[in-house]
Amino acid sequence: METPPDLQVYDLGHLGLVASILDQIGLVQTVDRFVGPRPGEKVSTGMALKAAIL
Structure with a gap:
């Protein structure tokens, strides 16, 4: 009887894909x-929206 191969699975998530599409x-x-x-903002509104989506 053969032993099953040793597999590793990684969950990369979807954030990179979504960020790329937004870009x-x-x-x-x-x-x-x-x-x-x-005045005085450290993060632009667009960048804050992108962060909220992600």
Whole structure:
């Protein structure tokens, strides 16, 4: 009787794929263009939206 092969499975998740799609469609830049910068902000609105989606 043969022993089954030793397999390792890794869960890479979907975050890299979603982040890549958001970059390709230019979500951060589009939102930042519509909203504009705000005084004293350290993170742009577009980047905060991307983080919320992820």
